[in-house]
Amino acid sequence: MKDQAEKLRNIMKNKPNKNNIKLSQDRAQVLAITSGKGGVGKTSFSVNLAISLKRLGYKVLILDADIGLANIEILTGINMKYTIEDLIKSDKNIYDIIEEGPEGIKLISGGSGIHQLSMMDDKNINKLLEEMENLEREMDYIIIDTGAGISNIVLDFVMISDETILITTSDPTSLMDAYTMIKALTTNGYKGKINIVINIVENRREAENIFNKLSKVSQNFLNVNLNYLGYLQRDVLVNKAVKIQQPFLILNPSSNISKKINVMALKLINPVKYNEKKENLGFVQRLKALLFGRDR
Template structure:
């Protein structure tokens, strides 16, 4: 009886330790799209700022390697990029820049020279460093490249939740479906959210989502989650030109209010228990696929 009681105490202790480790893991959101030009990076950046304002530590990882969209749109002066880490000149902490409202940024860089040295050792080093970031921040928002490349698929597949950005344009909707199909066919089981962007009104947003959701339901047997929509707004164009996130340049606009509502949804659901880590899932994917 004594041995049984001791065993129960050990089980509860292990459970407490597991729950503690789970709660220390960042929630990872992958923002992606089937095609470029749908406002993906703008959404990721402003969502990050909104979550930061709610009292959480946020890191934006620009996984659109070879581009510098996040740093440009945020007006952030970035000294080092992911390529400085890849070639071994800087640690992961040295390439983290501070963006608007105190969010942290890792730039994807503006050149492709680093991709040629992304070998197994560099991948393992990247994963090890990301593990440290995962335990020291609350949210990691990954701004992926558009379309279905190996890099995009791996980062998205490892995320806790995916946010698909689409516009009402038929080609954007079809490309978004192709991205969703790729995720499902590869075994993704996280929540897939959809944001209808650059719409004229709520009716068009719902129609856009319904078209995508109907196809996903009929052919993939899954239900998508309608996260929300952002209407066409000159505040976005003005913010891009000024290199200031629209949440800062026009905080009272309807799109800023909608971003804040979406951010709150993720913060309120951040207590969902995750049974494994982003880096753990990424590591398994890279082993299975043979690298980025």
């Protein structure tokens, strides 16, 4: 696929304890939260997962890579003053464009600057990489909230992540789009783990049936194994949280949906059933590959 995603890819891990001390390797774990279509709760999941990881003692940053939409701002009630575009085009540094979100999670808005990555000159590329490298050394988790769909820019960011969390629902179009995303990742040689979260379901049985169907077709036709991260039931708390711009994990931490988010966070930091050796390239190294692989 000769697009900017392939270009960003073709150039050029680490658990802290609850006191935020790095125990190994000097780079953040990068999680891409994505979906085949919009309206499946991707951004809400990203924000609440980040808060859950923060409560476990990890330093967490969300990069809002959904171009043109301000969903992170809407869900958190935080006004993002600057974006990556200000980092690229002005004298702002990475810390100038970071906003502090709920319970101390960090937020960066990609804005239109995300779309300009493939058009940057060498000076701007080097500045971006240097700033992101500083950030990568400080954070434990960088969560990329991608746009919905399967555009080139969405694939760019998913392809350079350590793990993907693919959000889907029971809706047939959502499932088809989720499969299409899995196929696109597989076709392009994605090496990370693909985690599946089934959202807006009635109960555990429904969620497991949906996952089993998606897993079976992925194994049979793509020869790829999916990891079942968990499910979230339909809950009026989610709509209430959106209306008052407060993450549901804060609004009602003892709710069933909040507990399920916490369980998924624990699975991510302790993947006892996933022992494959991870590629030891950091986010910035893979970002270099994507940026410098451009045609000159």
